[in-house]
Amino acid sequence: MTLFLLLIAVVVIVCILATRLSSKFGVPTLLIFILLGMVFGSDGLFKISFDDFIISEQICTFALIYIMFYGGFCLNFNSAKPVLIRATIMSTLGVILTCGFVGLFCYWVLHTSLIEGMLIGAVMASTDAASVFSILRMKRLNLKAGIAPLLEMESGSNDPTAYMLTIIILTLLSSGKTNIYTLIFSQIIFGIISGVVIGLLAKNYLDKIQLNEVGLKSIFVAALALLAYALPVALNGNGFLSVYLFGIILGNSRLKKKVSLVHFFDSISHMMQILLFFLLGLLSFPSQIPDIIGSAILITLFLTFVARPLTVFICLTPFRVPFKQQLFISWCGLRGAASIVFAIMTVVSPAYTNNDIFHIVFFVALLSITFQGSLLPLVAKWLKVEDDQNDTMKTFNDYSDDSSFELIRVYLSDDHPWINQTLIDIVMPTNMLVATIIRDNQMILPKGTTRVLKGDLLIMCAPGYEGNDIYLDEEYIEEHHHWIDCTLAMINPRNKFLVVLIKRDNKMIIPDGKTRIKRDDMLVICKKEYLGFVDE
Structure with a gap:
């Protein structure tokens, strides 16, 4: 036990100190957490043997709950209101289109089965808010009006759609008797109702409970976030959709001592990101990456330069979004934690797959965070979407x-x-x-x-x-x-x-x-x- 606690302390300290390298060399922080996990893993320097995907899925889901809650909690709805419709379209139709494009690419080019190609597309259909906005915060990258709120709302809200698509395709692959239409209905309806009801109850009664200790209030909200996830899941609903809506409602409410909640969940979110990305690195086997590297690179290139731009063009052109802004939004389609967590779900699912989806998605996310993330400031400058008159930090409820x-x-x-x-x-x-x-x-x-x-x-x-x-x-x-x-x-x-x-x-x-x-x-x-x- 002592050795285990010592290991946890060392890992957290090293991860936090490593963020200094991120600021100095411009490397995305989350990439460092993944690489440290790989260093500690089975094929790394410290040879920690860990391949329990079932426990990993549970830990990663727990971490993702608070990351998604804080994403909703920090969304400034007043800033996002002008782009609400287009962000909603991007996080729903955009995810479905990306899934379809990638699925067809895997079927035609990589010769997977159509359903397995669609599974790969579903897993990688969502973008990673943590990756994008850690870079925007680190670089203090101020963008033209409308871009930052659109990116934040899209990347924060598209995970539930990708999760639902993943669940549906895994159900089809496992030859389950679940009615797909019933599953879609329950995922959406129970997810929305649970998040909205718990959010409104918290908004109206949280201050009336009169918790005198600030710390107790933060813990109480943390428990409500777990409830917002677990309740719809128990009803076969979408827990991630519920917890995100709960975060939006609570984050845009007039609450006493709200600043303490911001600081508490900011710390929790950072801790969960360290846990999640380090665990994903620990779970990977770099020795298996050469077997999938060709497929992963092809998928990355197609996703970055074809699927994502085409999706953005279809979704945003009707709103007359300038072409350069569309290109930048396309470049901000980083893949990250959620995609890898959904890939873990494919491993623990009874559905049989012919491909090593976990390592394919892991390597795609690694490439995405490394190259797209590192080049994000340069692309913003090249496309001239920077605007010092707009403070990107105002997009957040901090x-x-x-x-x-x-x-x-x-x-x-x-x-x-x-x-x-x-x-x-x-x-x-x-x-x-x-x-x-x-x-x-x-x-x-x-x-x-x-x-x-x-x-x-x-x-x-x-x-x-x-x-x-x-x-x-x-x-x-x-x-x-x-x-x-x-x-x-x-x-x-x-x-x-x-x-x-x-x-x-x-x-x-x-x-x-x-x-x-x-x-x-x-x-x-x-x-x-x-x-x-x-x-x-």
């Missing part, structure tokens, strides 16, 4: 990116001009506010008449928030909230808290005592009881 203000420190030394002045008399830069005064190791929550002294440390708000030293809470102003049309001075006569930011209509307002609260405002509040503030 509170720290969206709130756009920072906490800065100002120390009042002996000759500082603010010494002995009240805050109301100090001429400060526009949109700056003193949130806290630290004096003699005690925190003071300031007001306009507060006088600053020599040796004070002022914690100030300025555009661009990224702070952990001060605990911030949120208050959403609903339709009948008693603060509507009140000024901040009116709602806080005893100076029990400080409103440091108001989010209104996607804009950030640094308020003062005269600022009036409106319906649908989100107030970011610094409260005394959380910080142990003292009175002046």
